[in-house]
Amino acid sequence: MRDAGHPERSSAPVFGGKGLVWEGEVEGKSLWEETRLETCSIHVLPWHEGPGITEPGDIPPTPEDTEHPALRLYLAARLHIPPASLFPDHTVVVAALLVSPEGNILLGKRKRGPHAGLWEFPGGKALPQETAREALSRELEEELHLRLPDHLFRFFYVYEYVQERLLLVSYLAPLLHLPGHLEDHQEITLVPPGDAQALSILPGDREILSTLLWTMERGWSIRWKDDAGGRT
Numbered sequence: 033m034r035d036a037g038h039p040e041r042s043s044a045p046v047f048g049g050k051g052l053v054w055e056g057e058v059e060g061k062s063l064w065e066e067t068r069l070e071t072c073s074i075h076v077l078p079w080h081e082g083p084g085i086t087e088p089g090d091i092p093p094t095p096e097d098t099e100h101p102a103l104r105l106y107l108a109a110r111l112h113i114p115p116a117s118l119f120p121d122h123t124v125v126v127a128a129l130l131v132s133p134e135g136n137i138l139l140g141k142r143k144r145g146p147h148a149g150l151w152e153f154p155g156g157k158a159l160p161q162e163t164a165r166e167a168l169s170r171e172l173e174e175e176l177h178l179r180l181p182d183h184l185f186r187f188f189y190v191y192e193y194v195q196e197r198l199l200l201v202s203y204l205a206p207l208l209h210l211p212g213h214l215e216d217h218q219e220i221t222l223v224p225p226g227d228a229q230a231l232s233i234l235p236g237d238r239e240i241l242s243t244l245l246w247t248m249e250r251g252w253s254i255r256w257k258d259d260a261g262g263r264t
């Protein structure tokens with residue numbers, strides 16, 4: 033795994049902070065399941081200009097066709113391209129926002145290391161050859177013996193730790209079952225996203241949560257509705 037604090041790297045931001053992609057819905061159906069990108073409308077929150085919406089047809093076909101880092105990572109996720117391969121000078125960390133049927137989010141309290149005692153989302157560093165889904169599946173299995181559902185990515189948020197050259201990418205997914213094992217965490221909790229902000233968490237996670245609340249205040253639900261492979 034690459035060292036996030038490598039001294040030879042410059043600290044110029046690629047993002048200038050953060051980026052959000054939220055998939056829209058058509059007739060209540062998550063567009064993640066749509067295979068045709070041209071039918072998809074997504075909300076993008078550029079870090080400088082405020083919220084914006086891309087219309088169907090505006091979405092570039094591949095990550096190479098856009099300079100927009102959040103869109104690049106979003107397209108990589110949809111097209112099963114390893115996210116770390118797009119940003120070879122960065123460490124890419126994938127984190128899962130796992131939502132219970134009640135709408136609570138799962139957090140774990142770190143057992144060891146520099147962040148011991150802090151709450152975080154399950155996840156870890158993506159290996160260069162891994163897709164986001166593969167990296168998350170591996171981390172969730174290793175850390176918590178948790179199975180990753182088929183439904184993923186309706187909320188997709190990128191936070192950059194500029195000095196560390198670390199990109200924290202979060203993906204929303206339904207929590208299918210409770211963890212069977214705690215490897216890296218001393219305890220876990222399930223809390224409403226608003227309450228999670230009162231816990232001791234890392235800066236990137238605080239941004240993720242406040243952006244999640246921002247979207248929820250605008251009526252975007254974090255709960256899964258139904259259909260193939262998901263649950264209500």
Ligand SMILES: Nc1nc2c([nH]c(=O)n2[C@H]2C[C@H](O)[C@@H](COP(=O)(O)OP(=O)(O)OP(=O)(O)O)O2)c(=O)[nH]1
Nearest residue numbers: 033125127152153154155156157200234235236237
């Ligand atoms: N897992 C996780 N890491 C986070 C979160 N928020 C956040 O800023 N980070 C940062 C902390 C670390 O600098 C980095 C992840 O490191 P990690 O230690 O979890 O990665 P890893 O599981 O692959 O562990 P290792 O093999 O490098 O020890 O991302 C989060 O919610 N979950």
